Amino acid sequence: MKYRKERLDRGIKARCEDIFALSSYKEISYLLFPRVLPVAILLILPxxxxVIGLYWEKVLMITCMIALLALSWDLMASVGLISLGQALFFGTGAYITGYLNFAFKLPPILTIPLGTIGGALFSTLLLLPVLRLRGVYFAIVTLTMPLLLSRFIETTKILGGTEGMSALSPLPNIWVELYVPVFALLICLFGFRRLINEDYGLVLQGIRDNDRAVMSGAINIYWFKAQAVFIAGIAGAFAGAFMTHYYRFVGMPAFAMDYSILPLTAAVLGGVGTFAGPTIGAFILMPLSESLRAVGTLRVVFYSAILIICVVGLPEGIFHYLRRKYHQFERMVDVG
Amino acid sequence: MDKTILTVENISKNFGGVAAIVRVSFELQEGELLGIIGPNGSGKTTLVNLLTGFVKPDSGTVIYQGRNITGKMPYKIAELGIARTFQMVKPFYQLSAFKNLIIPLYSSRVKKLRGGKYGDRDDVAIDLLEDVGFERDSFVPYKIASSLPHGYLKRLELARCLALRPDLLILDELFSGMSMSEVASTLPIIEKLNAEGLSIIMVEHRLKELFRIAHRVIALNFGAKIADGPPRTMMENEAVKAAYLGSEDED
Structure with missing residues (x-):
């Protein structure tokens, strides 16, 4: 007797695929549950x-920031641009915000939007000449960009040099500190998902699959790539801009490798190309990393071990796995 | 058939010392169906790449509708109305068939032709797929491209070009890898497009089918033009025979 695992769609999935989803509360709740639940949790947590203490509230905030960077990574990956340097967005956003506040005493309500747009624009201009590179070549250039900028600041001693700029204006209150990241994350998550399914997003996906065919479709792929990098840059630079005012300091750590590696790990862990995946990835990684602080120096060992187990066990990513489990059931069938 | 749409003058291309195209010149009249034949490695695809901007020529000029388009970017050339298929079909595998067509429909050329905002792209895409022989009322247009058989992918490639509403269509071995029945059903589509006034350049290995519909044929060998004339003269042409079968004094 041999058995084989068979996967079948749940009946309710088929009933939810069209306008029939509105036929009863069951179908509606089947569709809404996975979307509403995470949103509700995010809105209630602050x-x-x-109950959970101020420390873990801060973890929530930083998690949202890493999730934003992961979303930004995923959007670039949707255009076929694999980035190893999300710290570029984070750092430029942080430095522009910090400088505007430090030098011109602008309030956070102005510096954060300006830093976000400015950081995204500056990063896009910086990456413009290398947009024609693909795959690992593009990745290596993005890896060097944050290093280049931080060394440049170190040697020229501009923007505070190695000291950075401190005593910046604080954020007004704890509610801003917690709810702004949550809302920014939700806007980016649902915004990016919408964007990639629009006709515009199809063009971006086309560039990832076969850029020559897009070019022969009379579309300037470099212009579209630049737009995608800018949009991704907005999410990344916002994280930098916000954290600057939270830390009340901006310095060379803004270009730290962490901000490149963590979003990438979150995206791989959660499932590339889904936006929800990288967000879930970030919400697993960051709390995990914080809770392992108790273990002391062995933290990195445990952390890496858990990561390896996850990636080997679920190479498709956690989100793909969860989605499959939600829509399908498995059974063993006799194949003689 | 009196107006010239494309003039190619003494175009040459070397790939690191290998002469891929050697001083090739030809003209294409509006509404003409021109075939390009030649043995493997004779430079047919390179010629297509030169015409569409994917490869920059070392020398020579390409004049299209009175404009010099030599060495322009591929998307600029496509915007002017030259659409091409690729020999190796590479659709957007993760998108469904009709969504593959949304991408060219999104281009500024199509927007310009329709005047302002282009209406419902999905409907136009399904219409285009029907034109190239996708069964409209089946699931085929909605299937993800990676699950379609090769013959459909080739026709999807053709539809992707037609989405641009081109003035000149360049087909790079459209029939390769198609079954006899698929070829038989695709030939009338091309004939119809040509009858409607579309200028077409067909690079093809299937000579029998090509000779049936082409007005004129150019033969290439080792990157040089060796013959130019109506299809029926090709089979008698000594140079063409030698290129395909090998000449006696070669060895």
Whole structure:
């Protein structure tokens, strides 16, 4: 007797695929549950300061920031641009925000938007000449970009040099500190998902699959790639801009390797190309990393071990796995 | 058939010392169906790449509708109305068939032709697929491209070109890898397009089918033009025979 695993779509999935989804509350809730639940949790978590403590609220905030960077990574990956340097967006956003506040005493309500747009624009201009590179060649250039900028600041001693700029304006209150990241994350997550399914997003996906065919479709792929990098840059630079005012300091750590590696790991862990995946990845990685602080120096060992187990066990990514489990069931069938 | 749409003058290309195209010149009249034949490695695809900007020529000029398009970017050339298929089909595998066509439909050329915002792209895409023989009322247009058989992918490639509403269509071995029945069903589509006034250049290995519909044929060998004339003269042409079968004094 031999058995084989067979996967079947749940009946309710087929009933939810069209306008029929509106036929009863069951179908509606089947569709809404996986979307509404995470949103609700994200919106409620900042209210539970008394329950989970201020420390974990801060972890939530930083997690949102890494998730933003991971979303930005995923958007670039959707155009076929594999980035190893999300710190470029983070750092440029952080430095522009910090400088505007430090030099011109602009309030955070102005510096954060300006830093976000400025950082995204500056990074895009910096990457413009290398947009014709593909795959690993593009990746290596993006890896060097943050290093290049931080060394440049170090040697020329501009923008505070190695000291950085400190005593920046703080964020007004704890509610801003917690809810702005949550809303930014939700806007980016659902915005990017919408964008990539629009006709515009199809062009971006086309560039990833076969850029020559897109070119022969009378579309300037470099212009579209630049737009995608700019949009991804907005998400990344916002994280940098926001953290600058949270830390009340900006310095060379803004270009740290962490901001390149963590989003990438989150995306791979969660499932590339889905936007929800990288977000889930970030929400697993960051709390995990924080809770392992108790282990002391062995933290990195445990952290890496868990990561390896996840990636080997679920190479498709956690989100793809969860989605499959939600829509399909498995059974063993007798194949003689 | 009196107006010249494309003039190629003494175009040459070397790939690191290998002469891929050697001083090739020809003209294409509006509404003409020109075939390009030649043995493997004779430079047919390179010629297509030169015409569409994917490869920059070392020397020579390409004049299209009175404009010099030599060495322009591929998307600029496509915008002027030259659409091409690729020999190796590479559709957008992760998108469904009709969504493959949204991408050229999104281009500024199509927007310009339709005047302002282009209406419902999905409907136009399905219409285009029907024109190249996708069964409209089946699931085929909605299937993901990676699950389609090769013959459909080739026709999808053709539809991707037609989406641009081109003035000149360049088909790079459209029939290669197609079954006899697929070729038989695709030939009338091309004949119809040509009858409607579309100028077509066909690079083809299937000589029998090509000679049936082409007005004129150019033969290439080792990157040089060796013959130019109506299809029926090709089979008698000594140079063409020698190129395909090998000449006696060669060895």
């Amino acid at each position: 209210l539970l300061q008394g």
